[in-house]
Amino acid sequence: MLSCALYAQNKRMNVVFIMADDLGLNDTGYTGSDFYETPNIDKLSEEGMVFTNAYSSAANSAPSRACFMSGMYTPRHGIFTVSPPDRGDRTKRKLIPIPNVEDLRKDIPTMGELFKRNGYRCGHVGKWHLGDDEDGTGPLSRGFDVNVAGGRAGTPYSYYYPYCNNKGMCHIGLEKGKQGEYLTDRLTDEAVAFIKESAHGEKPFFLYLAHHAVHTPITAPQSIVDKYEKKVKGKYHTNSVYAAMVETLDNSVGKICGIIDSLGISDNTIIIFNSDNGGSEPITDNYTVRGGKGMPYEGGNRVPLIVKWPDVTKAGKISDCPVNNIDFFSTFQMYLEGKIGDELDGTDIYPLLSNEKSSIERDLFWHFPAYLESYTDNGKGFRAKPYTSVRSGKWKLIYYYENENTELFDLDKDPLEEYDLSCVNEEMVSILKKKIFSWIERVNAPVPTKLNPYYEGD
Structure with a gap:
């Protein structure tokens, strides 16, 4: 070849x-x-x-x-x-x-x-x-x-x-x-x-x-x-x-x-x-x-x-x-x-x-340090809040910046992402979070940290 x-x-x-x-x-x-x-x-x-x-x-x-x-x-x-x-x-x-x-x-x-x-x-x-x-x-x-x-x-x-x-x-x-x-x-x-x-x-x-x-x-x-x-x-x-x-x-x-x-x-x-x-x-x-x-x-x-x-x-x-x-x-x-x-x-x-x-x-990464309103409920909700995500093999982790919480999915078994495994596979969460933080440093990705003074809570 x-x-x-x-x-x-x-x-x-x-x-x-x-x-x-x-x-x-x-x-x-x-x-x-x-x-x-x-x-x-x-x-x-x-x-x-x-x-x-x-x-x-x-x-x-x-x-x-x-x-x-x-x-x-x-x-x-x-x-x-x-x-x-x-x-x-x-x-x-x-x-x-x-x-x-x-x-x-x-x-x-x-x-x-x-x-x-x-x-x-x-x-x-x-x-x-x-x-x-x-x-x-x-x-x-x-x-x-x-x-x-x-x-x-x-x-x-x-x-x-x-x-x-x-x-x-x-x-x-x-x-x-x-x-x-x-x-x-x-x-x-x-x-x-x-x-x-x-x-x-x-x-x-x-x-x-x-x-x-x-x-x-x-x-x-x-x-x-x-x-x-x-x-x-x-x-x-x-x-x-x-x-x-x-x-x-x-x-x-x-x-x-x-x-x-x-x-x-x-x-x-x-x-x-x-x-x-x-x-x-x-x-x-x-x-x-x-x-x-x-x-x-x-x-x-x-x-x-x-x-x-x-x-x-x-x-x-x-x-x-x-x-x-x-x-x-x-x-x-x-x-x-x-x-x-x-x-x-x-x-x-x-x-x-x-x-x-x-x-x-x-690994594949996505970085979205912004907010995007919903198409439904007259835009009162959100399609996305600030996050970084990674796909590593069959695993996908979404890391959210507002509360530093995560969602973990096994895409082979759960292509519809219905079952968040963050609480039952903390080891994989830790591994993928390290990958995300390492990638953020490598590409110099800016992350949101400043609080919004107009925020009234969910």
């Missing part, structure tokens, strides 16, 4: 990375939806390699995307949440959260810059959420040759042309269009155009297609909604409009894969499908895991992941090895340059993809 460095010297593959927004673990057919239809994503899962323990590095959008784009955990770049960090009822927040950074700092290398310096033509289409081109923090300043629609927006200004909100803010690069045009379809068309322009050029290409779907607002073309209104609802999934949004996302995957095939470049193009964080409950139901977007439980950061790497991945191969979206930077740097930068936190997962290894032994 060729090493990554030697492989890269022989053949530089095109890379297409499709990032869904808020797509839950069970929101596709191949991951068990009983209502949504995703034949194109399912087909890709049959052609590529499926990871059943794939994680985002944060439970909501901006920090997850910053980690993905930089290959670094949240303490390295300071994007811990979608600002502000002090969300929710201030009288219920015991601690003052750590200040949050909104844009990815200019001194932090990006995946776009990695591909660019290795001779790639780089295109960004869709949601950036890490800055803006006007001040040098957008895609065009971070290694991308083309940027369509990428700016600070975390929520789409509108899902319909002219893609503007009521304040007159519009997604860039989408000025020309037709009434009724749907954002997911338009972004797909822009991505197809980039692929066509790049397919037979002198340079290989890297396309980052970052959809806004299926993020709120929940809206979709009525013709597709009508289809699901007539369909028998599932036990877990019942929302016809959300189902229609999922279908438009799936159609996008089908069109991207289709144009790659029709241009004759499928043997030289890596296709990756992923989501930035877990599904947003109660809009959807992440029924095989606990919780959803923004929460410290598996539903917050377990996501679908498919990798189709020609001549490397085996069709239909399934891996249960835990992987994280910070791993992509390390993997591609090793593939392109034969090394992994000391500043990176991810690992090279090529040995998993090529079946050289079936597992990689390491």
Whole structure:
């Protein structure tokens, strides 16, 4: 088996990375939806390699995307949440959260810059959420040759042309269009155009297609909604409009894969499908895991992941090895340059993809020194209070800063995280707390300690 460095010297593959927004673990057919239809994503899962323990590095959008784009955990770049960090009822927040950074700092290398310096033509289409081109923090300043629609927006200004909100803010690069045009379809068309322009050029290409779907607002073309209104609802999934949004996302995957095939470049193009964080409950139901977007439980950061790497991945191969979206930077740097930068936190997962290894032994960490209000009870409760968590093998520990309490779960026996074992396995709690504190010191993670003067108790 060729090493990554030697492989890269022989053949530089095109890379297409499709990032869904808020797509839950069970929101596709191949991951068990009983209502949504995703034949194109399912087909890709049959052609590529499926990871059943794939994680985002944060439970909501901006920090997850910053980690993905930089290959670094949240303490390295300071994007811990979608600002502000002090969300929710201030009288219920015991601690003052750590200040949050909104844009990815200019001194932090990006995946776009990695591909660019290795001779790639780089295109960004869709949601950036890490800055803006006007001040040098957008895609065009971070290694991308083309940027369509990428700016600070975390929520789409509108899902319909002219893609503007009521304040007159519009997604860039989408000025020309037709009434009724749907954002997911338009972004797909822009991505197809980039692929066509790049397919037979002198340079290989890297396309980052970052959809806004299926993020709120929940809206979709009525013709597709009508289809699901007539369909028998599932036990877990019942929302016809959300189902229609999922279908438009799936159609996008089908069109991207289709144009790659029709241009004759499928043997030289890596296709990756992923989501930035877990599904947003109660809009959807992440029924095989606990919780959803923004929460410290598996539903917050377990996501679908498919990798189709020609001549490397085996069709239909399934891996249960835990992987994280910070791993992509390390993997591609090793593939392109034969090394992994000391500043990176991810690992090279090529040995998993090529079946050289079936597992990689390491711990995964999440750090959230902020507050995030609940989607239910009018936002009076919280999806998350300040915590750090670790997954080490089958064990997961969540350490909460307000009262220094913990939750311990055996994910092999208890994937729904129903049984907190902190009180019955104090030895494992002690082991994992030491891992957390050691990691905090290693990455210089800031932790909240100052008391909130407005706190009135729970």
